[in-house]
Amino acid sequence: MQELSIKNFRTGAVLVAVSGFILIAFSIIIGKPEFFLLLNGNLGIFADRAFSNITYLGDGVIWIPIAAYVLLMRKKYTVLLLGSILYSTLLAQIPKHFMFNGIPRPTKLIADWSSIHIVPGVFLNSVDSFPSGHTTTASSVYLFFCLMIPNKWIIPTGCLYLYLVGYSRIYLAQHFPLDVGAGMIGGMISVYFSLRLQKWKDQYSK
Numbered sequence: 001m002q003e004l005s006i007k008n009f010r011t012g013a014v015l016v017a018v019s020g021f022i023l024i025a026f027s028i029i030i031g032k033p034e035f036f037l038l039l040n041g042n043l044g045i046f047a048d049r050a051f052s053n054i055t056y057l058g059d060g061v062i063w064i065p066i067a068a069y070v071l072l073m074r075k076k077y078t079v080l081l082l083g084s085i086l087y088s089t090l091l092a093q094i095p096k097h098f099m100f101n102g103i104p105r106p107t108k109l110i111a112d113w114s115s116i117h118i119v120p121g122v123f124l125n126s127v128d129s130f131p132s133g134h135t136t137t138a139s140s141v142y143l144f145f146c147l148m149i150p151n152k153w154i155i156p157t158g159c160l161y162l163y164l165v166g167y168s169r170i171y172l173a174q175h176f177p178l179d180v181g182a183g184m185i186g187g188m189i190s191v192y193f194s195l196r197l198q199k200w201k202d203q204y205s206k
Contacts, residue, residue, distance in 0.1 A: 015155070039167070040173060087193055088136050092186060131179050131180075136184075
């Protein structure tokens with residue numbers, strides 16, 4: 001059975017960590033709302049439609065086909081799969097609903113809505129901004145596949161997927177860049193500890 005690609009994971013994890021910390025650092029330096037407004041500009045109707053659909057690639061249901069693939073083709077790594085799902089869910093939802101409950105999202109914090117690009121037809125959440133759950137999921141999925149796929153193409157391709165999902169949350173005025181950066185790091189931590197759990201399981205099942 002094909003082994004996990006630790007090298008791809010390490011490279012992907014560095015890209016995720018650097019990207020996440022850059023978003024957090026610029027949010028602190030420039031200001032959370034100011035950095036959001038800098039990235040939230042109107043890119044036209046094509047971008048509106050594209051990002052309205054791309055954002056769904058960060059929904060938790062994306063794990064369903066991935067789970068089907070693992071259970072049918074790579075059952076040995078079920079622990080890695082379940083850990084990635086569980087940890088990413090906990091690292092997104094516990095801070096969002098308990099530790100940082102009620103933190104305003106862009107359209108609630110920024111009074112002047114004329115400065116915000118709002119995509120028609122998109123429901124705007126108002127609170128529980130930190131971190132971005134969609135980005136946490138996308139980050140976990142990306143790094144999970146870095147482990148599962150040994151080919152180097154997964155690194156740039158998966159990273160592009162993560163960036164598009166993360167940016168969609170800003171473009172659709174659902175999250176601040178700070179939330180997206182935290183989601184990236186949360187996903188990285190989730191898969192790292194899931195990998196440790198998988199290694200522990202493999203070691204004690206020999």
